[in-house]
Amino acid sequence: MNWEDEGLLDGLETDEERAGRRELLDRLHAEGCTVDELKRAVAEDRLALLPLEKLLLADRVYTHAELAGLTGLPREYLDADWKALGMGAVDDDTPVASEATLGSLRAVKSMLDAGVPEQRIIELTRMVGDASARLADATLRTLADTLLQPGDSESDLGLRIVDFANALMPQLGEMLRGPMELHLAQIVRQEAVTRVERERGFVAGARRVAVGFADMEGWTSLSERLEPADLGEVTQRFVDLAGHVAVAPVRLVKTIGDEAMLASEEPEALVAAALELVAAAEGDDLLPPLRAGAAVGDALRRAGDYYGRPVNLAARITAVAPRGGLLADASTREATADSFAWSEAGSRTFKGIDGEVALYTAERG
Numbered sequence: 001m002n003w004e005d006e007g008l009l010d011g012l013e014t015d016e017e018r019a020g021r022r023e024l025l026d027r028l029h030a031e032g033c034t035v036d037e038l039k040r041a042v043a044e045d046r047l048a049l050l051p052l053e054k055l056l057l058a059d060r061v062y063t064h065a066e067l068a069g070l071t072g073l074p075r076e077y078l079d080a081d082w083k084a085l086g087m088g089a090v091d092d093d094t095p096v097a098s099e100a101t102l103g104s105l106r107a108v109k110s111m112l113d114a115g116v117p118e119q120r121i122i123e124l125t126r127m128v129g130d131a132s133a134r135l136a137d138a139t140l141r142t143l144a145d146t147l148l149q150p151g152d153s154e155s156d157l158g159l160r161i162v163d164f165a166n167a168l169m170p171q172l173g174e175m176l177r178g179p180m181e182l183h184l185a186q187i188v189r190q191e192a193v194t195r196v197e198r199e200r201g202f203v204a205g206a207r208r209v210a211v212g213f214a215d216m217e218g219w220t221s222l223s224e225r226l227e228p229a230d231l232g233e234v235t236q237r238f239v240d241l242a243g244h245v246a247v248a249p250v251r252l253v254k255t256i257g258d259e260a261m262l263a264s265e266e267p268e269a270l271v272a273a274a275l276e277l278v279a280a281a282e283g284d285d286l287l288p289p290l291r292a293g294a295a296v297g298d299a300l301r302r303a304g305d306y307y308g309r310p311v312n313l314a315a316r317i318t319a320v321a322p323r324g325g326l327l328a329d330a331s332t333r334e335a336t337a338d339s340f341a342w343s344e345a346g347s348r349t350f351k352g353i354d355g356e357v358a359l360y361t362a363e364r365g
Helices: 015-030 035-043 047-056 064-071 075-084 099-113 118-147 154-190 195-200 219-225 228-245 267-282 309-320 330-336
Strands: 206-216 251-256 259-264 290-302 305-307 326-329 342-350 353-362
Touching: 015 035, 015 047, 015 154, 035 047, 047 154, 064 075, 064 099, 075 099, 075 118, 099 118, 118 154, 206 219, 206 228, 206 267, 206 309, 219 228, 228 251, 228 259, 228 267, 251 305, 259 267, 267 290, 267 326, 267 330, 267 353, 290 309, 290 330, 305 309, 309 326, 309 342, 309 353, 326 330, 330 353
Parallel strands: 290 326
Antiparallel strands: 206 259, 206 290, 251 259, 290 305, 326 353, 342 353
């Protein structure tokens, strides 16, 4: 194939760059990539990653229609499952699933036949899709940062990433399975199914929990001043610190930009983690000061997140918390009075929260 005539060497300035691209184009074309596919990859500046894409999708052999026939699952369910994973629309004749996927969908069919609601399984799928998307993004960036070397041609980088992925992929499943089993065991260890729940035949889900938020003061002005790369470094440092303080029984529920949400069924642990996070930011030259808020109450846990009054209240309290401090409601103070000293901070009303809320500031020791 004359790649120059196809316009796929346009814009390359050196003989080394052209030779590297020719080598990669020849290999990809020999492995089944069409010229149009190669042109799209070049236009989108992702030719070096195309070998990895082909590797990851090499075992996809079943279309959605074939999966429906082999698993007994309705096509409507398979379409909903695909969307829940976060995948875009595909043609009916595009292979989307491997033998492993076929096995997992057969397990799903057994769960549905056993009476597990379809909505709950789709909820799990959505969680898997969200977590997988974030993990995939972080993995690819880590690989690129680690494997990219000065002066690399597209062929050098593409093949180096594929070689590394070939060595990694057989272990990836176990890397994910191990932590999943540990977290399941930890949750089971902390759970209790009451007599009432056994009689009713379901777990209500709502439980008393301490919820805390911490956010970076002056985030809007900071994001306007910093370059994207520098802003990314700030947010990553914040996420790292939040993850560091979130030691069981405290969970880092989520981070959104300048804000982190923590939760624990042990209020003392939640308050200690929030104070540690605020103090850690003060000692970090890269981060702006934090402010934190906390509340205790009954919340519903779904899909790894929490919903209910303590979540809403903790978020409202955080917005008025003092710089470098932790502000909390009376329930938090009462639940932790033996472990922390608190000072009265007045009371106020919050949008969407009934009545006046008495507030207290944690004394940092």
